Amino acid sequence: MSQTPAGAGVPSASMLAAQQLHQQAIQHSHERSQAFGLQPTQAPDLHRLSDSALQEVQHRNARLCTQALPVMEMLYEQLAHAQSMVVLSDASGTVLHALGDPSFLARAQRVALSPGARWAEADKGTNAIGTALMTEAPTLVHGAEHYLRSMHFLTCSAAPIFDHKGALLGVLDVSGDRRSYHPHTLALASLAARLIESQWFADRFRQSPQLQMHGQAECLGTLQEGVLALAEDGHVLGINRRGLDLLGSGTATLHRESVQSLFGLSMDQLMAAAQHDQALPVQVPTRTEQALHTLFLKLRLPAQRLLSWAHPGAGLAPEGLGAGSPLPGTYLATPAPAMGSPLLTPSPSRTSPMGLQPPPLRETEALAIRDAIRAAGGNLSLAARQLGIGRSTLYRKLRQDGLLVPKG
Numbered sequence: 386m387s388q389t390p391a392g393a394g395v396p397s398a399s400m401l402a403a404q405q406l407h408q409q410a411i412q413h414s415h416e417r418s419q420a421f422g423l424q425p426t427q428a429p430d431l432h433r434l435s436d437s438a439l440q441e442v443q444h445r446n447a448r449l450c451t452q453a454l455p456v457m458e459m460l461y462e463q464l465a466h467a468q469s470m471v472v473l474s475d476a477s478g479t480v481l482h483a484l485g486d487p488s489f490l491a492r493a494q495r496v497a498l499s500p501g502a503r504w505a506e507a508d509k510g511t512n513a514i515g516t517a518l519m520t521e522a523p524t525l526v527h528g529a530e531h532y533l534r535s536m537h538f539l540t541c542s543a544a545p546i547f548d549h550k551g552a553l554l555g556v557l558d559v560s561g562d563r564r565s566y567h568p569h570t571l572a573l574a575s576l577a578a579r580l581i582e583s584q585w586f587a588d589r590f591r592q593s594p595q596l597q598m599h600g601q602a603e604c605l606g607t608l609q610e611g612v613l614a615l616a617e618d619g620h621v622l623g624i625n626r627r628g629l630d631l632l633g634s635g636t637a638t639l640h641r642e643s644v645q646s647l648f649g650l651s652m653d654q655l656m657a658a659a660q661h662d663q664a665l666p667v668q669v670p671t672r673t674e675q676a677l678h679t680l681f682l683k684l685r686l687p688a689q690r691l692l693s694w695a696h697p698g699a700g701l702a703p704e705g706l707g708a709g710s711p712l713p714g715t716y717l718a719t720p721a722p723a724m725g726s727p728l729l730t731p732s733p734s735r736t737s738p739m740g741l742q743p744p745p746l747r748e749t750e751a752l753a754i755r756d757a758i759r760a761a762g763g764n765l766s767l768a769a770r771q772l773g774i775g776r777s778t779l780y781r782k783l784r785q786d787g788l789l790v791p792k793g
Contacts, residue, residue: 410516410520410524411511411516411530414511414516415511415532417506417511417519418506421507423510425510425532425533425534427533428535429496429497429535431497432497432502432503433499433500433501434479434501434502435501436501439500439501443482445475446475446481448588449473449475449481449546449554449581450482452584452588453482453555453581456577456584457484457557459577460559460573460574460577463573464559464570468488468561468562468564468565469486469489469559469565470484470485470486470498470559470560470561471484471559472557472558473555473556473557474504474514474518474555474558475554476552477505477518478504478505478506478508478514478515478518479501479503479504480499480500480502480514481500481555482500483498483499483500489561489562493560495535496539498539498560505518506518506519509532509533509536511530511531512526512531512532512536513525513526513541513556513560514541514543516543517558518545521545521553522545523542523544523545523571523575524542524544525540525570525571526539526540526541527540527566528563537563538562539561539562539563540561540562540565540566541559542558542559542560542570542573542574543556543557543559544556544557544558544571544575544578545578546582546585547626548582548585548589549585549589549625550623551624551626556578557574557577558574559573579626579627582625582626583612586612586623586625590614590622591687592687593614593615593622594614594652594685594686595612595615596613596615596644596684597610597611597612597664597683597685598610598611598631598632598681598682599681600679601681602664602666605683610627611624611628611629612624612625613644615652618643618652619643619645619651619655620642620643621640621643621644621647632669648682649667650667652684655684659684659685665681665683666679666681666682668680754768754783765779
C-alpha cells in the first residue's frame, strides 16, 4: 500500500497527478516482486560478493566509479540531515560504493545495503535502486512502500545514470531513516546523476568536438544543455540525455546522422562561429513534427585542437610537469585578453565560409588557454596536460599577457 511521506503539505492538482503515477509505479513493482516469488514477511537476502569478486565488478565499472565518487561526496555534504547514506550501483543493481553517516551505515548493514550486495527487484523486491533500474526513471520508495517489511525503516530516492548511447550504467541512490525524509532528496539525486552523466560524456569525448544545444542561448554550458559528440566530418558519435529530449529522437538512428542532416550546417560554419564565441540559431521539428522550435548551437572544441590552430605542432613534445599549481581565482573570472595585450597580435585578415572574420591566431590561443584552465579548476599542470604543452610554457604565455607576475 503506497503512502504519502509526512510533511509533504497540501497537494496541488499537479502533485495529486504525480502521486497517482507514483502509486501506480509502486503497485506495479509490488506485482513484479510477487511474480519473482518474494514474500513481504521473508528475511532480506544478506548475500554479498566476496572481496575479490567485488573488486572485479568495481574494475569493470571503473570509469563510472571515477566519475561518480566525487559527486557522491558532494551530494552527501548537501544532505541537511544525518542518518543517511549515498549509494552507487551498477546496471545489475550490485552496490559498488557507499558512504554516509556511520551510525546509519551500521543499520543499513542489517539489510545488506552495502558494497557487494545486489539490490535488483528480483533480490530485494520494491526498492529505489531496483525499481529505478526497471523503470529507468527517478524513483522514491518510502517506508512501507518497500515490498519487504524488514526494509520499512528506510526512505530511498534513486536516479538512473545513462551513457552516451542511452544505455543504463547504474543508479545513484540516497537512503536514510524514513523519519528523515525530505521532499527535495529525489531532485538532488537526479541532479547528481545528471552531473555524473555530464562528466562521463566529457571524459568519453574529451578529444572530440562537441556541439552544445539549448532552446535558450544563455543556458548553453549548463547541466540543462544537450550535447552531441562529433567526428571531424560532423557525424554523430554520441549524445547526452538532454540532447535526446531536445531533438525528440532515440539513439538507434543517430549514428547515421550528421550536423548537416540534422541542422543543415557544415562543420566549417560551426567552427567559424566557435572562433567568435557565437551561438547559431536553427529551426528543428518538435516531437510531433507539427511545428518548428529554435535551438541555439555552439561548437566546443578540445583545448589541444584550439591551441594547434594558433601554433601548428603544439603538444608534440610536451615538457616535464611538476606538482599541480592552482592559478589565482581572479584569472578564472578574467575575460579573454584585450586586443592590445601582448598575447594578441594582429594577423592577416581572412574570411570564413559564413562571412565571419576569424580572430587572430594569438587570440584563439588565449581563448584555448583560458578554457583549459577553467576546465582544470585553476590547476596549471592539469591545464598544461590538456593543452599538450609543458607547465613552464603555460607560465611563460601567462606572464607574457601580464596574468602572472614573477615573485620577487
